[in-house]
Amino acid sequence: MNAPSSATGPVVRIENLSLAFVGQDQVVEALRGISLHIDAGEIVGLVGESGSGKSVTAMNLLRLLPRTKVQIPEGATVNVLNQDVLKMNETALRTMRGGEVSMIFQEPMTALNPVKRVRQQMNEILQRHQHLDETAAEALSLSLLKDMKISDPARVYNAYPHELSGGMRQRVMIAMAFSCKPKLIVADEPTTALDVTVQAQILNLLKDRAKATNTAVLLITHDLAVVAQICDRVYVMYKGKIVEEGATRAVIGNPQHVYTRALLNALPEGKAPKSRLETVAAAMIEGGTAEAAAPAPVRASRPPSDKPLLEIVDATVSYASRFDMLGRAIGYNTAVDHVSLTINEGETVSLVGESGCGKTSLANTLVGLVPLSGGQIKYRGQDLAALDAATRREIQIVFQDPQSSLDPRWPLWRLVTEPLTVGNSPGRAALCAAAADLCGMVGLDRNSIDRLPHEFSGGQRQRIAVARALSVRPRLLLLDEPTSALDVSVQAQILNLLLDLQAEHGLTYLFISHNVSVVRHISDRVAVMYQGKIVETGAAEQVLTRPTHEYTRTLMDAVPSLEKVFANR
Amino acid sequence: MSTVVDTTGGGGAGANRSFLASAMPVLLQLRRLAFLLFFVTTLLFFLLRAAGDPALVLAGTDATPEQLALIRAQYGLDKPLLVQYLNYMWNVLQLDFGKSLASGENALLKVLDMLKRTLHLAFMAMTLSSAIAIPIGAWLGFRPETLGRRIVGGIVFVFQGIPGYVTALVLIQFLAVNLRLLPSLGYGPLEWKTWIIPTISLAFFMMPQLIRVTAANVAEAMREDYIRTARAYGASPMQLLWRHALPNALLGTAALLGTQFAMMMGGSAIIETIFSWPGIGWLLLESTQTLDFPVVQAEAFVIAVLVFLINALVDLSFRYLDPRLRNKEA
Numbered sequence: 077m078n079a080p081s082s083a084t085g086p087v088v089r090i091e092n093l094s095l096a097f098v099g100q101d102q103v104v105e106a107l108r109g110i111s112l113h114i115d116a117g118e119i120v121g122l123v124g125e126s127g128s129g130k131s132v133t134a135m136n137l138l139r140l141l142p143r144t145k146v147q148i149p150e151g152a153t154v155n156v157l158n159q160d161v162l163k164m165n166e167t168a169l170r171t172m173r174g175g176e177v178s179m180i181f182q183e184p185m186t187a188l189n190p191v192k193r194v195r196q197q198m199n200e201i202l203q204r205h206q207h208l209d210e211t212a213a214e215a216l217s218l219s220l221l222k223d224m225k226i227s228d229p230a231r232v233y234n235a236y237p238h239e240l241s242g243g244m245r246q247r248v249m250i251a252m253a254f255s256c257k258p259k260l261i262v263a264d265e266p267t268t269a270l271d272v273t274v275q276a277q278i279l280n281l282l283k284d285r286a287k288a289t290n291t292a293v294l295l296i297t298h299d300l301a302v303v304a305q306i307c308d309r310v311y312v313m314y315k316g317k318i319v320e321e322g323a324t325r326a327v328i329g330n331p332q333h334v335y336t337r338a339l340l341n342a343l344p345e346g347k348a349p350k351s352r353l354e355t356v357a358a359a360m361i362e363g364g365t366a367e368a369a370a371p372a373p374v375r376a377s378r379p380p381s382d383k384p385l386l387e388i389v390d391a392t393v394s395y396a397s398r399f400d401m402l403g404r405a406i407g408y409n410t411a412v413d414h415v416s417l418t419i420n421e422g423e424t425v426s427l428v429g430e431s432g433c434g435k436t437s438l439a440n441t442l443v444g445l446v447p448l449s450g451g452q453i454k455y456r457g458q459d460l461a462a463l464d465a466a467t468r469r470e471i472q473i474v475f476q477d478p479q480s481s482l483d484p485r486w487p488l489w490r491l492v493t494e495p496l497t498v499g500n501s502p503g504r505a506a507l508c509a510a511a512a513d514l515c516g517m518v519g520l521d522r523n524s525i526d527r528l529p530h531e532f533s534g535g536q537r538q539r540i541a542v543a544r545a546l547s548v549r550p551r552l553l554l555l556d557e558p559t560s561a562l563d564v565s566v567q568a569q570i571l572n573l574l575l576d577l578q579a580e581h582g583l584t585y586l587f588i589s590h591n592v593s594v595v596r597h598i599s600d601r602v603a604v605m606y607q608g609k610i611v612e613t614g615a616a617e618q619v620l621t622r623p624t625h626e627y628t629r630t631l632m633d634a635v636p637s638l639e640k641v642f643a644n645r
Numbered sequence: 646m647s648t649v650v651d652t653t654g655g656g657g658a659g660a661n662r663s664f665l666a667s668a669m670p671v672l673l674q675l676r677r678l679a680f681l682l683f684f685v686t687t688l689l690f691f692l693l694r695a696a697g698d699p700a701l702v703l704a705g706t707d708a709t710p711e712q713l714a715l716i717r718a719q720y721g722l723d724k725p726l727l728v729q730y731l732n733y734m735w736n737v738l739q740l741d742f743g744k745s746l747a748s749g750e751n752a753l754l755k756v757l758d759m760l761k762r763t764l765h766l767a768f769m770a771m772t773l774s775s776a777i778a779i780p781i782g783a784w785l786g787f788r789p790e791t792l793g794r795r796i797v798g799g800i801v802f803v804f805q806g807i808p809g810y811v812t813a814l815v816l817i818q819f820l821a822v823n824l825r826l827l828p829s830l831g832y833g834p835l836e837w838k839t840w841i842i843p844t845i846s847l848a849f850f851m852m853p854q855l856i857r858v859t860a861a862n863v864a865e866a867m868r869e870d871y872i873r874t875a876r877a878y879g880a881s882p883m884q885l886l887w888r889h890a891l892p893n894a895l896l897g898t899a900a901l902l903g904t905q906f907a908m909m910m911g912g913s914a915i916i917e918t919i920f921s922w923p924g925i926g927w928l929l930l931e932s933t934q935t936l937d938f939p940v941v942q943a944e945a946f947v948i949a950v951l952v953f954l955i956n957a958l959v960d961l962s963f964r965y966l967d968p969r970l971r972n973k974e975a
Contacts, residue, residue: 138877140873140876140877170879170880170881171879172879173876173877173878173879174877174878174879175879178877178878179874179877179878181870181873181874181877183870186869186870186871187870187871187873187874188871188874189871189874189875189889189893190871190893190967190968190969191892191893191966191967191968192889192892200878200880200888201878201879204878204879204880205879236968236969238968238969249874252878
């Protein structure tokens, strides 16, 4: 363990910091007078939803925001290691960046330079700040990678980023962050892009290394469960302000501010399955008291029938991966491996598993985007491949990222009615009328049908995607991670919407997700997928609380959960 | 993780297969080249037959019918077209394109001789234009929104509209006629003074596009997450640009260089004509006008091989520049 920092006082002290982005013709306030401090060796969480200002706060610690576009009013203090970063010049800042203060970013896939080996990227930093020669840098890098519990540090050290998995890249990133013995590490959503089992490992690694080296960590996240797992103290941000601050346990166990309470209430965890979740917006509008926004009960859902709607029998999906001289496939990757699953009319079945387990391949096969390599899929007793167009339309899909799944140049009315124009061409008036009706169904403003995707928020865009799927009156909706790209409060809105739609129209859902608490909330039955196979199927409550398969148990143990954290402390 | 069904080279049995695996990309490329050459020669054979009667060209316009018949018999032109075609392809297979109708030289050797000069010019022009365009492009793309760069960008845009021969004529007027510093035309393999104006003219023609593509790619790279990472770890602006952004941006530049080179092979005719630089472009004009079909055919063949090689080279440079592309086929 290192000696505690010789500098007295907190590692970070921000006082009364406001910050605005200056655009062409507008000024956008990002921070409104925030104050926070981090002591040596402390792990502090900064929680909030997108746009709350948490990343801006982090980037501003090292002045990484473009100076010409940022306005900081007088009277603010940003002290890092007893130096006022607002008054430091670029040269001094460059010495601090990566040296005494380092950062870990969200996307390990893109945060490392794709054309440089890990060796070059780690050495560059060690040479810059520690002035080590090649040999010394290599020795130190290898020992840092070893500290990250990497079993073959030499291979990782000589690899290019694309040759490593997401979790491995994030370990490299963390090794880089610790490489110059920083006093502070700023981690901006370090595990958001990772699978839960990897997330658990990375968080533990970060915590252990930080405690062992007495390094302070500012952890930025939208996930309260992650905060609960490793943070000593937490700040909650909302619209550029810090609304609540305190020891993690006190804030999460007994939240004082209405926003913190709303955020906790929006989590599906610990709520009755299929109950309506409270949304943050509702709570904030109700003038202060979260209790005032008593959630309306979800309409009584019809009990699922036991008539099978979709039967997947021994389905296999493989992709050709190697070819011979004549272009014939000689090697295959099997994404879906002899999977069987039945979905009954009106039922919600969830497919749970980590990235690459084959759940999306299976969904794409069901809508005909990927051909089946073996086995059979039957819809209403008929072979999927033999279905006529009208019946085939009854299966629709909603994709994960509403940002990229909607054509940015198309107005709403055209986006949501596109499925209606397949094979026939109703006039524009008819389409606009249909679009307005669809807007009504999914809770969008009927008058907004001429607007473009970028004029909507993330949650609204996902409503558009749902509306598009509903346009042809489907019976079966495939929902591929429909809430993974959304904030917790928006996720709550979309889950409420899906439950409402199901109750009203008797829809059947195949819900694909890696988020166990969402799955528990919405599902009747759960199928757990691992390496292309379904390893466990059963009633949601049973599978998720009393898993029988080893993988399901590992998965459940890794899920960050508020209840679990408090039970263990 | 998905399961890999195929097992590659596990243990001693893999030695032979791994050689095959590494030779595979080359074999695939050769197969592609064979197809390409087959189509080019076939197409050209029939196109030239449609363009004119070779016997008429050989005999001259005032030949008697008897002379024509004699020539037809001599060159096998009286046989059915299919037989002629098969004969021709058999000769091509042995790299025999016949003799030039104009000079009686071996057509292929004549083309290769001209090619040397064009390659000489192209190589000089590309070196010059890359040496100037890549740094300017990188500088422009680094912070594209600043005023100075926007002005330079505008100038580059205007220059993109200036054809190569205009630059050539201006340079001739200025450097050769007014100042009498350099010869205005002619080509000597060792007389470097004759190289200067053609090289500059051609380079000048290629530069604006190269600058703009490099700038656009650098600007894009500068917005990537790994640039933010490098900045957060203390990299200076120069390190960000040269060490992190440019290596990622060069992919687009390499692709354009390949295209420009291929275009120069056929498109250098204007510059070569202006400067009496007897290269492949000039020869192409000459032989097409006189229907010197053995030369035209040899030339098309050589250009096809050359363009193919350039593409293979660009492919190779991609693999060098971007490690993610390396394991695609091997």
